[in-house]
Amino acid sequence: MAPASKPRVRFAPSPTGYLHVGGARTALFNWLFARHEGGTMILRIEDTDVERNKPELVDGILAGLRWLGLPWDEGPYFQSQRLEMYRAAAESLLAKGAAFPCYCKAVQYAGADAIVEGEEGAEKAARIPSCPCRDLTPAERAEKDRQGLTRAIRFASPRSGVTRFEDAVFGPREVQNSEIEDFVLLRSSGLPTYQLSVVVDDIDMRITHIIRGADHLSNTPKQALLYEALDAPPPIFAHVPLILGPDRTRLSKRHGATSVSSYADEGFLPEAFRNFLALLGWSTGSDEEFLRTMDLIDRFSLSGVSRTNGIFDRDKLEWFNSQYLQKLPIDELLPYVKAELQRAGLWREEWDGAEREWFAHTVDILRPRTRLLPDFATWSRAFFSDDFDYDPEARKKFWKDPKLPDLLGKLADALDALSDWNHDACDHALRALAEAEGVKAGLLINATRVAIVGRAVAPPLFETMLVLGKLRVIARLRRALPFVSPE
């Protein structure tokens, strides 16, 4: 047994788009694995494609990882700053004869689909193209160089035999080398392709486990070949299944919100998001679902990763969020609510000081009804501000009875006369009035709720009244009277 060194993993996004849910889950799996194993997670930005690369997106990706709560241990490294290393590797491969210069124009060699579209007979022969430049003699190469032709460097794939590698999720794999084309390592621009840079970096950074999307599975044999050609031991690969949209196609912009930041904006809790993401393509093997981050770290194992592509289920995500909104220790939740109220311009500093207990209690009675953070500032607004309006639907539903203006006025008086402001006192006062007036308590309760919080949705009335306080309740009741008259 080799001395067990701690695993080193990396998350390697390319800045061609924002951090989407698929990338987020890959990052999460890497992070969970590293934390579980006591290893290291490296962040590397794969920005070798100058055409598509958008440097300004890097900040967004970093912000997404921070919001998700996935701090990396090393990096970020940028491939664009390590170009010399890739060129040197390509040169050494060239020197060894494991690679060769290619003088073809890029368009001449643009993918199998283009090549196959010929006559029927030609199809089979054209399958795995092998670049003719591979067989050029030294003299011919010298001649091409003299002509000043631009050259790319291609890997000279073995023409027979098989290539094997180990995948922690998909098991041992092997492919026929005849299926592997002479892929480009260094473009004619001198910039490396993904295949080269990823292997060179993973070797240089001593990566032990490559956890990435299954879309890379088919290309892994090429990389296994490169490890061999570079005299480096291959790492353990772990390809995780893809996340698809509800229409079973790859997640993309047309599926609506796919960027992590949009979920942050919508008011999801990062930990709920993590819990949801972790269970998409991985399970503990049991039925447990509510797993806090410590639990996830504790149980995470590559052996629990599924091989089946999964569909992003927004409903389940929301369910997880509502679970966290309800089950989190109140002190953990408060900062999020505070931030939400600040965002809505409703925050008051005393809720962090003298009235902290009031704030905690109010949030506590509100939270069973919340699903997203903004709920605290929208339908719960009246709990944090005197400036609120009456929901038209609620008015329509609970302010129908023509006796209501009169009744609510009397209720305000009765409440005003109370010497003690507590749940039972309010309860008794309201019910006594209902009985004296010959109406159901429910009529008064529902109408009062709309009057004091403006909505049909709120915690139980007397708890609401306690939290609002006597003065507010009475004032709001009287303020509502002119509006209660049914048309």
Next chain:
RNA sequence: GGCGCCAUGGUGCAAUGGUUAGCACAUCGCCCUUUCAAGGCGGUAAUACGGGUUCGACUCCCGUUGGCGCUACCA
């Protein structure tokens, strides 16, 4: 087209070759109830299809179908 991967309710996951195929989301109903939630209880709903192997197959093998991926001087 070629090569490869995958296949359990609508969705996400369970089930040493032997269970009435389990859990959760969604959905429907009931309970609770002062609105809305939450919570509790229950219902509808799945092993893609066809062949094998086996006393016995969701599980192993083959084929078909379907989905996905790769097949770029993208990553």
